[in-house]
Amino acid sequence: MKNLPIGVFDSGIGGLTVLRGLLRALPGERFVYFGDTARVPYGTKSSETVLRYSREIAAFLVGSVKKPKIKMLVIACNTASAVAAKILAKELPVPVIGVVEAGAQQAAKMAPAGTIAVIATKATIKSSVYVKYLKQLAPKARVIAQACPLFVPLVEEGWSDHPVTRQVARIYLNFLAKRKPDVLILGCTHYPMIQDTIEKIVGRQTVIVDSPSAVADCVKKMVPGTIIKMVPGTISLGAQTPSSAIPRVKFFISDDPARFKQTATLFLGQPPVGAVKLTRF
Amino acid sequence: MKNLPIGVFDSGIGGLTVLRGLLRALPGERFVYFGDTARVPYGTKSSETVLRYSREIAAFLVGSVKKPKIKMLVIACNTASAVAAKILAKELPVPVIGVVEAGAQQAAKMAPAGTIAVIATKATIKSSVYVKYLKQLAPKARVIAQACPLFVPLVEEGWSDHPVTRQVARIYLNFLAKRKPDVLILGCTHYPMIQDTIEKIVGRQTVIVDSPSAVADCVKKMVPGTIIKMVPGTISLGAQTPSSAIPRVKFFISDDPARFKQTATLFLGQPPVGAVKLTRF
Numbered sequence: 413m414k415n416l417p418i419g420v421f422d423s424g425i426g427g428l429t430v431l432r433g434l435l436r437a438l439p440g441e442r443f444v445y446f447g448d449t450a451r452v453p454y455g456t457k458s459s460e461t462v463l464r465y466s467r468e469i470a471a472f473l474v475g476s477v478k479k480p481k482i483k484m485l486v487i488a489c490n491t492a493s494a495v496a497a498k499i500l501a502k503e504l505p506v507p508v509i510g511v512v513e514a515g516a517q518q519a520a521k522m523a524p525a526g527t528i529a530v531i532a533t534k535a536t537i538k539s540s541v542y543v544k545y546l547k548q549l550a551p552k553a554r555v556i557a558q559a560c561p562l563f564v565p566l567v568e569e570g571w572s573d574h575p576v577t578r579q580v581a582r583i584y585l586n587f588l589a590k591r592k593p594d595v596l597i598l599g600c601t602h603y604p605m606i607q608d609t610i611e612k613i614v615g616r617q618t619v620i621v622d623s624p625s626a627v628a629d630c631v632k633k634m635v636p637g638t639i640i641k642m643v644p645g646t647i648s649l650g651a652q653t654p655s656s657a658i659p660r661v662k663f664f665i666s667d668d669p670a671r672f673k674q675t676a677t678l679f680l681g682q683p684p685v686g687a688v689k690l691t692r693f
Numbered sequence: 694m695k696n697l698p699i700g701v702f703d704s705g706i707g708g709l710t711v712l713r714g715l716l717r718a719l720p721g722e723r724f725v726y727f728g729d730t731a732r733v734p735y736g737t738k739s740s741e742t743v744l745r746y747s748r749e750i751a752a753f754l755v756g757s758v759k760k761p762k763i764k765m766l767v768i769a770c771n772t773a774s775a776v777a778a779k780i781l782a783k784e785l786p787v788p789v790i791g792v793v794e795a796g797a798q799q800a801a802k803m804a805p806a807g808t809i810a811v812i813a814t815k816a817t818i819k820s821s822v823y824v825k826y827l828k829q830l831a832p833k834a835r836v837i838a839q840a841c842p843l844f845v846p847l848v849e850e851g852w853s854d855h856p857v858t859r860q861v862a863r864i865y866l867n868f869l870a871k872r873k874p875d876v877l878i879l880g881c882t883h884y885p886m887i888q889d890t891i892e893k894i895v896g897r898q899t900v901i902v903d904s905p906s907a908v909a910d911c912v913k914k915m916v917p918g919t920i921i922k923m924v925p926g927t928i929s930l931g932a933q934t935p936s937s938a939i940p941r942v943k944f945f946i947s948d949d950p951a952r953f954k955q956t957a958t959l960f961l962g963q964p965p966v967g968a969v970k971l972t973r974f
Contacts, residue, residue: 450742451732456849458949461731562857565846568737576843576864580857668739 417442417662418631419473419482419506421466424452425672426564426601427488428679430511433624434486435660438631443661444482446473450666450692453564454491455533455600466496468693470504472664477505484635486627487511490532490599494541507634511623512541514630515597518621520549523594529556529618531584531610532599533564542599556591560584560600567602578609585613597621605679659686666692698723698943699912700754700763700787702747705733706953707845707882708769709960711792714905715767716941719912724942725763727754731947731973734845735772736814736881747777749974751785753945758786765916767908768792771813771880775822788915792904793822795911796878799902801830804875810837810899812865812891813880814845823880837872841865841881848883859890866894878902886960940967947973 418438420431424447431445446469448454454462466487475481485500485508487493493510501508519528528550530542537559546555563584566577588596596618598604604622611620661684665672669688677683699719701712705728712726727750729735735743747768756762766781766789768774774791782789800809809831811823818840827836844865847858869877877899879885885903892901942965946953950969958964 450738452737456733457731458952461948561850562843562846565843569842576857576861579860583857667742671739 414483416481416483417444418484418486418635419444419446419470420486420488421446421469421473421492422448422488422601423454423465423492424449425675425679428676429601429604429622430486430488430624430627431661432680433622433628434631437625437628441635441660444473445661445663446691447663447665447672449668449672453533454489455535455561455564457491457535459495459539462491462495463499466492466500467503470496470500472691472693474504474506480504480506482506484509484631486631488601488623488627490536490601490623491539494536494539509627509630509634511601511627512536512599513545514626515599515621515623516542516545516549518626518629519595519597520546520553522619522621523553524550525552526594527554527556527591528595528597529558529588529591529593529614530597530599531558531560531563531588531603532597534559534561536599542597556588556593558584558588560603563606564600564602567605572606573609577606578612581606581609581613585610589614593618595619595621598623661686663688664691666690695764697762697764698725699765699767699916700725700727700751701767701769702727702750702754702773703729703769703882704735704746704773705730706956706960709957710882710885710903711767711769711905711908712942713961714903714909715912718906718909722916722941725754726942726944727972728944728946728953730949730953734814735770736816736842736845738772738816740776740820743773743776744780747773747781748784751777751781753972753974755785755787761785761787763787765790765912767912769882769904769908771817771882771904772820775817775820790908790911790915792882792908793817793880794826795907796880796902796904797823797826797830799907799910800876800878801827801834803900803902804834805831806833807875808835808837808872809876809878810839810869810872810874810895811878811880812839812841812844812869812884813878815840815842817880823878837869837874839865839869841884844887845881845883848886853887854890858887859893862887862890862894866891870895874899876900876902879904942967944969945972947971 473482484506487497487510490511493512497510537557543555562580571577754763765787768778768791771792774793778791818838824836843861852858944965
């Protein structure tokens with residue numbers, strides 16, 4: 413069980429920012445990543461549909477209930493995490509960590525009686541999932557939630573550093589910034605790509621909680637013996653060094669692997685090494 | 694065959710602008726609409742995946758090859774039209790009309806030796822499908838193509854009339870506007886929603902071709918006996934008048950009908966009347 417890889421799934425490629433954080437933080441672990449690129453995004457779909465997709469992917473990654481192929485499941489997609497994490501935790505034979513839970517835990521620890529802000533897609537904010545978690549974990553904290561639906565398309569347009577993105581960010585974050593939150597949760601996998609723009613608007617007094625580091629922190633607690641060590645600089649995907657001929661990540665996606673490889677580099681910080689396999693349900 | 698409905702399909706709800714145009718232009722016809730809301734959008738997916746989805750939906754709408762349930766198939770989604778229209782036309786027992794072909798035909802007729810501009814999603818522009826059609830239909834015309842990927846999310850954010858949308862439109866359309874095109878094809882079902890903003894930037898000398906009217910024109914030619922009559926004002930969906938108790942449109946979608954009904958009103962100009970059925974593949 414200990415030697416099994418950690419399963420990570422996302423609605424598409426945004427979850428690669430989470431995988432990147434896990435690869436950095438857990439140099440001794442192997443991973444299996446599933447990106448549902450044929451049905452992305454989840455943020456605009458109904459809970460029923462997102463739950464159905466999440467169950468299909470989880471079943472694929474876990475394989476046999478009696479002899480699971482992964483030792484843990486990380487849900488890197490905020491929407492899937494909001495909708496399916498608790499349900500899958502009950503149904504699956506392995507521990508389940510959702511980005512939402514991980515982010516809320518870290519924020520609650522940082523500002524148990526302060527002001528916690530969260531920004532995410534419309535679907536995640538509408539689900540109130542962050543607010544619910546934070547009410548449990550930090551009942552004394554004040555919580556502000558703000559949907560920022562245009563951030564994902566702006567990042568995907570390549571406008572991470574662009575006047576329009578700064579203008580949109582000012583519109584979305586103006587009210588939130590005035591409240592000077594102690595902590596701001598980036599509740600969407602794409603948002604770390606425009607962290608600089610966000611930081612400039614909310615100001616330096618606000619500590620930013622991003623999913624990759626929050627999830628790594630959570631995994632540490634749940635997998636005994638895992639050593640969290642932040643490795644600065646380039647992350648090793650395995651196949652590049654002679655000492656580890658087996659790539660550390662196996663990629664499975666539901667749409668064209670060639671397109672995935674192109675865009676994956678942006679989110680992963682380097683091209684994905686090893687096979688990228690097409691898997692359809 | 695004559696009494697059968699016309700099948701219309703789209704990746705989601707954008708195609709309702711095309712349906713709206715058809716309902717107006719063809720008061721004597723009935724329609725079956727399929728919106729693939731569980732897998733929307735198609736514009737970011739590979740051709741293989743879009744073709745697979747299109748075939749599934751076409752098979753559902755046509756039913757039996759020997760005894761088709763529709764008399765014609767209209768592909769209201771530009772991406773699906775670009776990828777699948779020619780292939781489905783060969784495979785299906787009914788005529789197939791794609792929005793791309795319809796738009797290109799109308800533009801070619803208007804400016805056979807002029808400058809024709811086309812704006813669409815990244816996938817549609819990358820496929821060069823409009824350019825290919827226009828080269829055949831108007832070999833003397835000059836064609837300019839421009840991808841406008843942020844227009845769809847801006848419309849869906851409800852920012853159709855917003856300073857950010859005007860700024861984004863100026864960035865996308867600046868080069869195109871300088872060329873003073875004779876015709877501009879709105880190559881995406883969402884774009885008619887920001888037609889005013891687009892018109893102000895390109896100027897009054899440019900005639901705008903929108904898919905709804907281009908498709909209605911095309912259907913007229915292909916369905917013998919169909920009378921094209923533009924009915925001003927509100928369109929009748931049938932069930933509202935005692936004389937036609939049967940709704941003129943049957944809606945099928947792949948995600949939550951309740952959500953569909955909410956957003957459909959925006960694109961259709963009025964709430965969808967009659968049953969909206971959930972259909973999964």
